[in-house]
Amino acid sequence: MNYEKLMEVFNLMHDRYGPQKWWPGDSEYEVAVGAILTQNTNWRNVESALENLKNANSLDPFTIDEMPAEQLATLIRPAGYYNVKAKRLKNFNHWLITEHDGQIEQLNNKSIDTLREELLSVNGIGRETADSIILYAVKKPTFVVDAYTCRIMLRHQFIDPYADYEQVKDFFESCLPADVELFNEYHALLVQVGKNHCKPKAKCAGCPLESLPHELDPMF
Incomplete structure (x- = not known):
């Protein structure tokens, strides 16, 4: 039943x-970098940061690994939280190089x-970012959960108010076929x-899901 309901939503x-x-x-590596840069910002800012890296011929794991953190922070400044994200990018690249020869x-x-498990062991890579890298860069079927997902699913009474990230992820993955394209488009x-x-x-007016049962929870 949940499969039919979720596919109706889709x-x-x-x-x-x-x-x-x-x-x-333009590459799996660029997608992974974008997944890290998009934390707490909008995609237009990420595009500007990626363009800076490309213009500096620096969108490469070995170049970023060797680059001083201050220089990297300057290049990715449009993405916001640039000092923090520079450290996270360098952590990711160091892991990619030491564990996987820099080959995504x-x-x-x-x-x-x-x-x-490996991605979550990298300092600065959380569950949403790890799942985004796995789904969008590596193209393996793992469902990405974010605040939008939780809010929509709660208001349409698919999950309870206290469901955590893993519970929401498990809900989707237990109800839908493990399909990369479906998970990609759904998210x-x-x-x-x-x-x-x-x-x-x-x-709610004009929302494509307006016709479905829903209620507005005060926690949002």
């Missing part, structure tokens, strides 16, 4: 917004659970609904 969003074709990037393609050889479409309608102060 189809309503897809009919409204169409395919999102996430994640933008090698991550394909890992199981999802093993790869996720991207939820982000669109969250940005346009399911904000902390909801704008």
Whole structure:
């Protein structure tokens, strides 16, 4: 039953917004870097930071690993929290080089659970970022959960108010087939609904999910 309900949600969003074709990037490595830079900022700022790295011929794990943190922070300044993110990028690149020869393609050889555990061991890589790298860069089926996902699922009574990240992730993965394209589009479409309608102060009028049962929880 949950499969049918979740697919109804997906189809309503897809009919409204169409395919999102996430994640933008010219390479798997660029996608992974973007997943780290997008923490607590919007994508336009990330694009500016990525463009700076490209213009400096620095969008490369070995270059970033050898670059002084201050120089890297200057290049990624548009993404915000640039000193923190510079450290996180360097941590990620050091791990990628020491454990996988700097070749992101090698991550394909890992199981999802093993790869996720490794990524979460990198200082500054949290669950949402790790899952984004696995889904969008490595193209393995793990569901990405964010604040939009939780808010929409709670308001439409799919989850309880105290469900944590892993519980929401397990809910999707237990109800839907493990399909990279489906997980990719589903998460991207939820982000669109969250940005346009399911904000902390909801704008239900015109939402593609308006026809579905929902209630506004005061915790949001």
